[in-house]
Amino acid sequence: MSDKLNPDKPKLNIPWLLKMAWRDTRRSRGRLLLFLSSIVLGIAALVAINSFRDSLQLAIDEKARSLIGADLVMGMNKEPDSLSLAIIDSVSTLGKRSDENRMMSMVYFVKSNETRLVQVRALEGEFPYFGAIETKPEEASRSFRQDKRALVDHNLMLQYEAQIGDSIRVGALTFAIEGALHRIPGQTAMTAAVAPVVYIPRQYLPETGLIQRGSRVSYYYYYDLNEAVQPDTLANKLDPRFEEYGMFYDTVETRKASMGRSYDELARFLALVGFVALLLGCVGVASAVHVYMRDKLATIGILRCLGMSGKQAFLVYLFQVMGMGLIGGIAGAALGSVVQLILPELFKTFLPVSVDAYFSVTATTQGVLLGVIVSVLFALLPLLSIRQVSPLITLRATVEHLTSQKDPLRWAVYILLLGFIIVFSRWQLGTWWQALYFTGGVIAAFLVLALLAKALSWTVKRFFPTHWGYVWRQGLANLYRPRNQTLLLMVSIGLGTALIGTLFMVQRTLLSEVSLSGTENQPNLVLFDIQNSQRDQVADLTKQEGLPILYFDPIVTVRLEQINNLTLADVRKDTTLEIRPRNFTREYRVTYRDHLSDSEKSEAGEWSEGQYKGTGRVPVSLEEGYAERIKVKVGDSLIYNVQGATIPARVAHLRRVDWNRVQTNFQVLFPKGVLEEAPQFHVLMTRSNNEQQAAQFQRRMVEAFPNVSAIGLDLILRTLEEVVSQISFVIQFMALFSIFTGLLVLVGSVNVSKYQRVQESVLLRTLGANKKQILGITLMEYMMLGILAAAVGCVIAFGAAWALAVFSFEMEFVPVLWPLLIIFMLVTLLTVAVGLLNSRGVLNRPPLEVLRREA
């Protein structure tokens, strides 16, 4: 007989195992559905974001040429010299060219008698060559170029109640409004809100008087190149000279790449928020499967007794989890595909092109696969123990149900889990370091919670209050007795609280950063482009209006030529110097004074010699971050070029600057006695008491000095607040997935713990415990768990938000505690409520009925 036995190779019989897996779910499909629901939302979030990313990429590819309106755009932030002009003109021979000047300036709405800072674009030529400047009426985009006519941003027109045909003054010249500007190639609604545009014909720019010495004007050149010319080849060829002359350029391809990059980063960040929701769901899956497996021990024991191998038993439940993951993945992918339909509307203010959402097969397939992978990965630990279930459990329910041998595969699963989180977050975040930080953070939070759960069980057991009443003792004892839920609930509830709390804290920190700037006694009105000749008159006018002069700084534009004898050519040749060429090609706006402002703090060297004595190199004070970037310390030498004149300088002093203060701050500070005669303009900062006063002051300033621009910080703050709230709305929308997942995990975790408690509650009922006592025991257990898990989650959230603010956003951490307090109370209440709701069945039915139903 024994010859029939082949103990080494028992047949797996996969089809039958699949059938068994299906049969075995019969009495637990509701519970399995609850388990899988916790991964649905995370997958939905990821599928939605990734589908949207695909849709956006498609839109960018389709509409690429209309994004810049030309084959090639060249530009520079200073007036082109003869060398730059030679390039600009030589490229013109290869096709058609349009010229544009851009500057920030005040405009005056004559009818409403109001002023506003806008971006003035003086255009000449047929730009755009592809796509269109969208206006109402449509023909206005062409007709405004013929005469003294302007196109005005449509939101600005609404705001200032301007109509077509009304007058608008730009500098010293009045234009008739020809049309309302709706969309400019490549511009988003968000950038239009930050800097609304007014187009004027370029031939009238000199008459406006806006271009003065030191004025900040950008020069753009748009080319429609002949078909034979490859824009990118041309741009690459000219690239070294562009950099040398301080020019920048854009082609359809470079714009596509940069746009793709920036939106990809946004999508990556949002996908990470989705991943957080998924991880949270995974914790739910792991804890649910753990308890599910515990309930299945008896069945597994019987099957083992009847001859099922450990591998077969493992596969039965692995198939169940795979099926659950597949259904979760499909449900998540379907939900995500629906959610992505609303994303273009949600993101429209950030997008340069209109995006049509389309069904992304890649994102959907990824979602479904992800469902299966995460379900299996996070269920593997409890599943592995199935292989070790002893058939002896059929004879003795009290027997140690697992064979005692240590399972080395558990370590393989830990490594797999770790690897998955790192690889997935690397995929979403883009760098290994960020992925490691993220994974480290998640694991640290997990460990803290697990350790605290253990500590809680130990403490309650060690210092058990034996003199307390029965109900309290019983509730407390549930925290450490065999088959307790302390570890699982602490980890899942605590991790959920931590993740959600972090999202809210970071968001509040970002928002408070904006609102902080609007506090009392800080300037709220800035005047710039004030010429040397206008300095005293502007100061007088300010005083006449009863406004204080809080800061009044001269500003000189300089360039850096040498750092310790190193030139631009040297740093280009030797990249090990780690000095970016841009430090040489960019322009710096510097000031000169003999003292430090209240936002500056000495870090190294002396600034007592704020007055230049006329001997040796000019001492300069550098902002410490800037000094680090150009790799200099106190005593090093620099050469600056002040519009043609070279000034040898030495680093005499390093300063820390509080950039968050609303005032003029500078990277480079010169002493008095050097730059007084250099071309310069001035910036004045004041504070108005109310909007009427500010409006009147700006009107009078524009009337008297058309070239001087004024901007109310209230407007900047309002705009910033609008931008941040738009961004935070998107983040909140994604965070909703985490919140709902957290809720599902909470309901799931508490619900699975119900199966642990049901039997003993019924026994207590049988022994005569009344409803109130059972309720009290349940309340005590879940209240303790809720309070502790939520409190620890909040502490972790606080730490994570601090780390993100300081290390990632590099801003001062503002501890806004109320969101955490609300989250703490809500999570505790929810835990207790869900716990109590779950015990309803035990309370309202006869014990025997409950036992039969739960069997």
Added chain:
Amino acid sequence: MSTILEINNLKKTYNSGDRHLTVLEGINITLQAGDTCAIVGPSGSGKTTLLGLCAGLDRASSGSVVLNGVQLDNLSEDARAQVRNQYVGFIFQNFQLIPTLTALENVMVPLELRGERNVQGQAMELLARVGLAERHDHYPTQLSGGEQQRVSLARAFSNRPTILFADEPTGNLDEETGEKVEKLLFELNREAGTTLVLVTHDLELAEKTQRIIRIKGGHVVSDTKTAESVH
């Protein structure tokens, strides 16, 4: 007659904290094909432990168990599972039916585990034999205790075992139902010619087997033939 079960110098010890607990020691039993035997003894005497060791549900600390020519001691857990599936049938005090399977599916499991196909007919025959054909699609919770134990009997015989282990088969049943189940058990056993090992407190039930092995404190204190062995 061939030897079905051979136990030599069996010992089982457990470690409970610092304590070393000997549950069974010096057990030597041999059973021939078709034998029926009852293991009796007070609670905690080691009856169930012995049953578990004989059926390959657990490993002995020393000594050997040879079941149907296969020495169980050196086999892995999975190999012992295969032995159980091929040669062993079980009946438990608390029935141990799989709650998610119908009565019919419960009976089919041992055959399906063997990889046999189209086993529904055989399972239905067995259910009919225990009088539950019309309840084949009921789940265990929808059946009474007696009915559950009858399904358990059908399952135990479904894989045509050479040896049947029954742990207090009537322990959870009332007297009348218990008697019916006993009758059915012995009838089926006789028809199939299976070797039967019964663990019970019930001396009346034990008397219905051919041999009674009494265990006390982990040792066999007597091994006697009953009147039944004469028939």
